[in-house]
Amino acid sequence: MTVVAVLGLGEAGSLLAADLVAAGASVQAYDPKVATPAAGVTLTASDAEACAGADVVLSVNSAADAEEALRASLSSLKPGAIWADLNTATPALKERLGSAWARTADVALMSPVPGRGLRTPMTMSGPAAGDLAAILRGYGADVTVLDGPAGAAATRKLLRSVFYKGMAAAVVEALEAARAAGLEEWLRDNIATELIRGNAGTLDRLVDGSRKHAVRRREEMAAAAELLGDLGVPARIAGASRDWLADLAASSE
Incomplete structure (x- = not known):
């Protein structure tokens, strides 16, 4: 069972987390503004706690919080974990995240998440995009992988x-x-x-x-x-x- 950390349980994050649980993943999440997550989602007390032991981290908090969330979680990330940034952010920010953790993926959600959830079309780039795509496709995700660095998906x-x-x-x-x-x-x-x-x-x-x-x-x-x-x-x-x-x-x- 893949362990997925979801950082941010707003509209997009909560729907993705719920769909991942329904598809059989183990989901642990953090959002300081959410007290009751979707059924099956384990709520933690911090970004770092949510990331502990996770195979994949989906950062869906905000572009303003993305870099700090990664830096606060670096000590908790296990070797080989994939950090996927789903925030709508500049290519430069996506590149900075990649410089802090090698196994990153730049993920662009290409349509609104409500009504689609995990099947929202995603475009990915970066060093871990291929591996992340393989994992998420196994749970029903609709993924297109670009042959390019982190920032290529964000540019599109x-x-x-x-x-x-x-x-x-x-x-x-x-x-x-x-x-x-x-x-x-x-x-x-x-x-x-x-x-x-x-x-x-x-x-x-x-x-x-x-x-x-x-x-x-x-x-x-x-x-x-x-x-x-x-x-x-x-x-x-x-x-x-x-x-x-x-x-x-x-x-x-």
């Missing part, structure tokens, strides 16, 4: 986040402005229609159209940013769009 995750989280921020800003203008329901329906209509050619139209019509769209987004200001809504995304279009316009001159 963060580049994807620029689009997904950026798109989400644009929607939030647009709906906030529409609410102020009394047009939220109309815009919500419009956005939903456009998302449903999207297909493989949408990407090319977005990119090619932005380059071809950069000057006109720059002025359009400048006007949009001004409108948001009049409505009392910070034009963070609209302003950034205006500036990107200005750069595209300048590069084509």
